[in-house]
Amino acid sequence: MQYTAPIRDIKFVMHELLKFEEHYKTIPAFAEVDKDTLDSFVEAGADFAQNELSPLNRTGDEEGCRFENGNVYTPTGFKEAYKQYCELGFTSLCGDVEYDGQGMPISLGSIINEIVGSANWSFSMYPGLSEGAIRTIEHHGNDEQKSTYLSKLITGEWTGTMCLTEAHAGSDLGIIRTKAEPNDDGSFAITGQKIFISAGEHDMADNIVHIVLARLPNAPQGTKGISLFIVPKFNINADGSIGERNAVTCGSIEHKMGIKASATAVLNFDKAKGFLIGTENKGLNCMFTFMNTARIGTAIQGLTASEVAFQGGLSYAKERLAMRALSGAKVPEQVADPIIVHPAVRNMILTTKAFAEGGRALVYYLSQFADVVAKGEDPAQVAYADQMLSLLTPIAKAFLTETGYESANHGVQVYGGHGFIREWGMEQNVRDTRIACLYEGTTEIQSLDLLGRKVLGSQGKMLANFTKVIHKLCEEHKDNDEMGQFVRPLARLNKDWSDLTARIGMQSVENPDAVGANAVDYMYFSGYVTLAYLWAKMALVAQQALKGDTTEAKFYNAKIKTAQFYFAKLLPRTLTYVKRIDSGLEPLMSMEVDEFVF
Secondary structure, eight states: OOOOOOHHHHHIIIIIISOHHHHHHTSGGGTTOOHHHHHHHHHHHHHHIIIIIHHHHHHHHHHOOEEETTEEEOOTTHHHHHHHHHHTTSTTTTSOGGGTOOOOOHHHHHHHHHHHHHHOHHHHHHHHHHHHHHHHHHHHOOHHHIIIIIHHHHHTSEEEEEEOOOTTTTTOGGGOOOEEEEOTTSOEEEEEEEEEEETSSOSSSSEEEEEEEEBOTTOOSGGGGBEEEEEESEEEOTTSOEEEEOSEEEEEEOOOSSOTTSOEEEEEEEEEEEEEESSTTBHHHHHHHHHHHHHHHHHHHHHHHHHHHHHHHHHHHHHOBOSOOTTOOSSTTSSSOBGGGSHHHHHHHHHHHHHHHHHHHHHHHHHHHHHHHHHOOOHHHHHHHHHHHHHHHHHHHHHHHHHHHHHHHHHHHHHGGGGGSGGGSHHHHHHHHHGGGTTTSOHHHHHHIIIIIIIITTTTHHHHHHHHHHHHHHHHTTTOTTTHHHHHHHHHHHHHHHHHHHHHHHHHHHOTHHHHHHHHHHHHHHHHHHHHHHHHHHHHHHHHHHTSSOSOHHHHHHHHHHHHHIIIIITTHHHHHHHHHHTOSHHHHOSOGGGOOO
């Protein structure tokens, strides 16, 4: 499938829905970023993604990465594309200007990441992991570490990884075994094995900077005893040049279901030289900077999956002829009607459209709060943005990846038997997307984070911040006849959200397992309501545009009709999640462990 960047819809969200230019004026560091600058970057990103990356997507999947004698070789064309990506300035886009970055907002970076990821998700993994390494060193590194690593990472000459997972530990980082022993020169000897390390070894950059979790001698047990270290593939000489190879090697790469052009490595550390980032035993706090960046990136993968499914499904459905519409022939001059006229097919196409465009609005909205947290100067504004970011990140990560996977499956289904065939690209989208529900915290872990840590853990404060935003929209337009179809159901669900939270809170007082039992259902409920808010806002913008002198009536009408579809056909799914939550723990927890047999 040849990807086409949805530039009109991207600009709709940037300029009409979220008003990026006005948003940037509230942050002094970004006050000079204007509409023309944004558009130029988007158009350059679209050109590169469509012409360079999209053609490599299928070939990269078929060729995959090659592992030979500890070295990893990326598929044909990837190395050259990465060099061009760096030369175009995309790696340095959001980097600190002091270290050769361009100082652009995170929200603009998210847009470029969407475009690049939609064209070729495997490729996007390489620079994507570097972003997290950059943020971690920017926030927690000392001056020497910043001067040593940041410029090279920001320009893309070096890439970065995060090394958390171990074979026995998975997401339970409290039981990792990798050791860090002090050296006489102030560095540390890192020993252990890490698995599932995306971009852990490859041939596209001169050096790879690993951000590694490990334990110091006599560290406390659990997550309170974890420290964070910089471990470069090649040691760095005093003059900043690359020195001898460090004692970190690639033992193998994984044979994966999807994203086959992204090297997922097993890394062995054998007293490799590492350098402490931040404070001893506070590594997990530092690593959250990396993890939150990665979670927003993974949310973008969910968005890209829906976009690819929508584009591929729509193109095919308009051309494929099969049967006649039950209401009578729509294209009588043809032997059959295009399948887009059939309600069952149209339902799938509209579902992918609603999730893609709604997901785009959510990611860009979320990224605006990331802008404020990164560079805002008003402490109250930064604190509020940080709370909104904390609440919305697990929703975006879990909900958009799950709906992205649903969309990817719809993409296959629209094609029928052809969807199962590799040439069309739809089955690759399913395989590539499936990982998004697993890495950077599974859907279940993100759901626990949302309900347990963010909502109940803040005693409802974080949720109240957002429900007030929704309430304000509903109140402002409660007497608007055109908006009534959106704000009335949204207002009811907004109240239900608070009530549902209170009921779960009461359940958890009686039995703490109620949080785990209800977390995923609660996440889905939260996701559908969050997208409903954004779809209501998009409908409002479209209605206002149609009242003006516009030449794009079809675009705005389609936006309103997609909002109507979302509210009528997708939002009612919330009723199921409420019913499941209110059924309590008994149906889930009554069976004894030894009663599970086969």
